Amino acid sequence: MAIEDTGFLNVFGGGADCYVPDFIGKGGGLNMTCMAAAVLIAAIYVVMTLCKEAARRKKGIAHGSPAGKMVTLLVLTVLILWLGYKLASYKGIPTVLVWVAAVLLIYSYITQNTAIGRYLYAVGGNEKATRLSGINTKMVYFFAYANMGFLAGLAGILTVARASSAQPTYGQGYEMDAIAACFVGGASAYGGVGSMAGVIIGAVLMGVINQGMSIMGIAANYQRVVKGIVLLVAVMFDVLSKREK
Numbered sequence: 001m002a003i004e005d006t007g008f009l010n011v012f013g014g015g016a017d018c019y020v021p022d023f024i025g026k027g028g029g030l031n032m033t034c035m036a037a038a039v040l041i042a043a044i045y046v047v048m049t050l051c052k053e054a055a056r057r058k059k060g061i062a063h064g065s066p067a068g069k070m071v072t073l074l075v076l077t078v079l080i081l082w083l084g085y086k087l088a089s090y091k092g093i094p095t096v097l098v099w100v101a102a103v104l105l106i107y108s109y110i111t112q113n114t115a116i117g118r119y120l121y122a123v124g125g126n127e128k129a130t131r132l133s134g135i136n137t138k139m140v141y142f143f144a145y146a147n148m149g150f151l152a153g154l155a156g157i158l159t160v161a162r163a164s165s166a167q168p169t170y171g172q173g174y175e176m177d178a179i180a181a182c183f184v185g186g187a188s189a190y191g192g193v194g195s196m197a198g199v200i201i202g203a204v205l206m207g208v209i210n211q212g213m214s215i216m217g218i219a220a221n222y223q224r225v226v227k228g229i230v231l232l233v234a235v236m237f238d239v240l241s242k243r244e245k
Contacts, residue, residue, distance in 0.1 A: 012161035013096030020093040030085075031092035038084020042077045049073055096158055103151070108196040116143055125192025176227050181206045183234040190238075206230075 010018055025032035053069065087093060111117035119140045122130040131137045155174075160166045185202025187194035209230065213223045 009161050009164060011095065012158055013094055013099070018095045018161075019091045020095065020098065022092055031088040031090075034088035034092040035084055037093060038081055038088070041084075042080045045080065046073065046077055096162065099154070099158060103154070104196050104200065107147075111196065116140070120144060121192050123191075125190070173224070176224065176231065177203075177206050177210070180227055180231040180234065183231060183238065188238050189235050 012018075020033060022031045022033045024036055050073075111120065119130070119135055120143075122133075122135065123137050123140045123144075127137055130140075156171065159170050163170060181202035182194065182199060183189070183202070184205055185194070185198030185200070187198065206227070209227065210223070213226060218226070
């Protein structure tokens with residue numbers, strides 16, 4: 001079933017104009033709004049990283065080499081600016097990227113700075129100990145499943161908008177990519193471990209693998225085999241690393 005609502009398509013990243021308008025530039029050359037957003041994001045990232053490191057050193061809990069951290073900070077900052085430049089050289093910021101960024105920022109804050117976020121990690125690590133410590137694990141599960149439903153619905157909307165049509169078969173096979181992205185990104189089979197940054201890395205890696213196999217013309221069945229092997233290796237690495245500890 002084709003979707004003809006251009007407003008819906010543009011908002012959720014499926015229409016011909018599914019890019020954030022250039023509010024700063026005049027429409028020629030680089031998208032200045034995209035470049036300004038990239039510079040702002042890089043600046044915020046640098047400031048937040050330096051403030052976090054300063055707070056850790058003040059508390060005496062800093063670890064790692066300062067030089068190594070500065071190199072990492074520099075590389076990531078340059079990567080953000082480079083990505084912003086590449087987007088600005090094309091059409092600017094895709095609308096769907098705004099939705100993805102909003103979800104990542106919101107849930108990164110929830111998992112790192114709220115009590116319910118810490119409860120999620122605690123229940124994933126040891127549900128019995130969490131329940132015995134006085135935490136209502138049933139409410140934590142309810143919160144987790146409710147958010148899973150919300151995110152699944154949002155993913156469905158973005159998928160339908162991207163395809164500009166709706167079919168009941170859309171999304172088949174995505175569960176393998178989602179699970180693999182989590183494990184590749186650092187989530188543990190034992191629970192209680194994981195981060196939004198790791199999920200981004202895992203999702204990017206799975207996207208590169210999928211795109212590469214599509215360009216090479218690999219059959220769909222063999223693509224599933226490759227992704228299954230990637231997932232299996234990630235789980236085996238996690239299990240073996242935990243066993244060594």
